[in-house]
Amino acid sequence: MYEFTLRFSLSNADEDPSVHLDALFEAGCDDAAVGVGKRGAVALAFAREAGSAEEAVRSALRQVREALPHACFIEVSPDLVNLADVADLLGCSRQNIRKYASGEIKTVTAPFPEPILGGATSYWRLYDVLSWLGKHTPWRPPSGMTELSLVAARINLEHQLDQLKVASG
Amino acid sequence: MVSRSRHPHKEIESTLRYAEEKGWRVKPAVGHAFAILVCPWNDKDCRCGEFCQNSVWRTPRNPEAHARTLRRIVDHCRHGDEKDGDD
Numbered sequence: 001m002y003e004f005t006l007r008f009s010l011s012n013a014d015e016d017p018s019v020h021l022d023a024l025f026e027a028g029c030d031d032a033a034v035g036v037g038k039r040g041a042v043a044l045a046f047a048r049e050a051g052s053a054e055e056a057v058r059s060a061l062r063q064v065r066e067a068l069p070h071a072c073f074i075e076v077s078p079d080l081v082n083l084a085d086v087a088d089l090l091g092c093s094r095q096n097i098r099k100y101a102s103g104e105i106k107t108v109t110a111p112f113p114e115p116i117l118g119g120a121t122s123y124w125r126l127y128d129v130l131s132w133l134g135k136h137t138p139w140r141p142p143s144g145m146t147e148l149s150l151v152a153a154r155i156n157l158e159h160q161l162d163q164l165k166v167a168s169g
Numbered sequence: 170m171v172s173r174s175r176h177p178h179k180e181i182e183s184t185l186r187y188a189e190e191k192g193w194r195v196k197p198a199v200g201h202a203f204a205i206l207v208c209p210w211n212d213k214d215c216r217c218g219e220f221c222q223n224s225v226w227r228t229p230r231n232p233e234a235h236a237r238t239l240r241r242i243v244d245h246c247r248h249g250d251e252k253d254g255d256d
Contacts, residue, residue: 001234007219018198018205021224025201031230033238036205037221045220045242047234 002056002148005045005077011070013040020068027067029060042071053148057155073159079152080116080123089126090133090141100137110136127153176203178232181225181239188243195225203227206239208246217246 010017017036024034024044035043044064050056057076064071078089083101087094099105101112113132115122127149133139134146173195176182185195185206192209201224208221220242229235 035219
């Protein structure tokens, strides 16, 4: 089962997204909890059974686009995460993850991956962290999560590149 | 005081009661949504964002998974219980 969230903006920034619930359900989003708490936006938290992470996410995107042809895709998560998010996803303590990130665990010689966004709160690509953990520590992410994080990263990057191309003319 | 109708699936109903104990409101709905689960704080600081209000399906594809997703949303609400703040 693949658990991921899709976020979209609606063409009308003032619109109450709950008017679209029936359309989303009928298009196949009956395995998602739909977040309708923000006008002009909609988020869908999926728990989808599928043969692969790619199939899970792409089928979900297709169904949302079918129900909401004028909505704009924003992002799929989990992708960019902070250490608290990683701890949450893995079901371990933040302290544990922080120790790996800071290099305190002396049995691990390979350096922790670089964050994508540094600063007071750094953000990593989840895929980078999960691959590193799989290779260098006893931690095993839940089944399918690494695969999902790679799919999410790819889709987000493709989308961002498209947006950049449009913006830069 | 539960004066609303119960959800037909016991796992989802139990999650709705859990949410209500934490202050969330179960707002009855029509159509495929049995209800909208509404966060009582629903403020700009709340990291729930879009998930300050959620659809609770009448006939979800997988009721247990739907209950788990809803419970996670409720548990993630920053105001629910004060955990340590941002990392």
